[in-house]
Amino acid sequence: MSNFVSFEAPDTGEMTGRGLILSLMNAIGTQRITAAQIVAAGSAFGIEDSAMRMATTRLTREGLLESAGRGLYISGPASRPLRDQVRGWRSVRERTKDWDGGWLAVPAGNLGRTDRKQLAARSQALRLYGFAEAEPDLWVRPANLAIALPALRSELIAIGLDDRAMLFALGDYAAPDKVNFRTLWNLDALQARYAQALAALETSAARLDTLPLAGAARETLSLGQAAIRVINLDPLLPDAMIDGALRARLVETMKLYDASGKDIWRRYYREAG
The missing domain is CATH 3.30.70 (Alpha-Beta Plaits)
Incomplete structure (x- = not known):
């Protein structure tokens, strides 16, 4: 059975309590989270405390969260295979090799x-x-x-x-002339997504210090999640087909942005607590 529920938080638009908790646990790599932090995260997105508590209860019931003590949660067994896949965005370069055709x-x-x-x-x-x-x-x-x-x-x-x-x-294949595997991917669209995500991260990084702490936390999670989706859902095509250097630049920029985002969230939790 698929666990693609981890990707259900929207790229844009209104964040749900369920999507927010899964993003915190899967996208930004939180190891554990307290009930108080869950409520504080909801506040940053304008989600009521009761909705966050209800989402926590349902995710725990589904095995996507697991209680690790009173008011403390970790990723549940149902989410771990895809959680590991989601967090694999950092190792894109190590996941590929030279293509021999x-x-x-x-x-x-x-x-x-x-x-x-x-x-x-x-x-x-x-x-x-x-x-x-x-x-x-x-x-x-x-x-x-x-x-x-x-x-x-x-x-x-x-x-x-x-x-x-x-x-x-x-190693080789024979097919009708009209069959060309290389045309199965929209290469222009893929490269446009790299460029758009990169520009969004660079623009945001330059202005984070000017934002209120809650706004900065909200922005780093939303934009970081969107960039991680671009990376994780990328087909990792070889350089012979795609601009691999642009993709690599996106990943490296996201690593820096992720570090900034984690620091902002730590400060936000301290201020909210």
């Missing part, structure tokens, strides 16, 4: 198409790792991930791929 393929014709919930989980898991659907029930991506096939398959299954799925490495 080969491809990875997951044929899905044997996995069934009647269970809509599982279809969605399958699609989301594969897309999170940069696979695109080349033909109905055939998912592919460049073979430039620095992970062995068995380990990659296990990671995909942990976040929603069917446990009967098979994963292949293709």
Whole structure:
């Protein structure tokens, strides 16, 4: 079963109590959080205390949070596989290798198409790792991930791929002339997202000191979360297909912004407490 609930907090618009808590735990990497901090975080986003408490109770019931003592919470077992994936944005460079022109393929014709919930989980898991659907029930991506096939398959299954799925490495393939795997990704849109996220982080970083502490906390979480989504949902295409240097600059800028955001949140909690 997929745990993609961790991505449900919106990029823009109104933040929910549920989305805020998951963002705090998953996106910015909070190890543990107190009930008082949860309420204070809600206050920064204009969310009522009762709504934050209710969201905490529901997330605990679902296994996405876990009580670690009176008024203290950590990530629950249901959220940990995807939590680790979300926090993997820092290691983008280490997750790829030089591309030799080969491809990875997951044929899905044997996995069934009647269970809509599982279809969605399958699609989301594969897309999170940069696979695109080349033909109905055939998912592919460049073979430039620095992970062995068995380990990659296990990671995909942990976040929603069917446990009967098979994963292949293709050194070459023959197909009709109109089939070109390289065209499955909108490269211009991907690079535009890198540039937009980078510009937003740089603009925000230059003005954080001018904002009230609650406003700075709110901005670093919202913009940081949006940038992390861009990085984590990026297909990690090879430099032969995409501007890898621009992507690397985004990641390095986000690391600096993340450090600033964590410091701001620590100060905000102290002031609110």
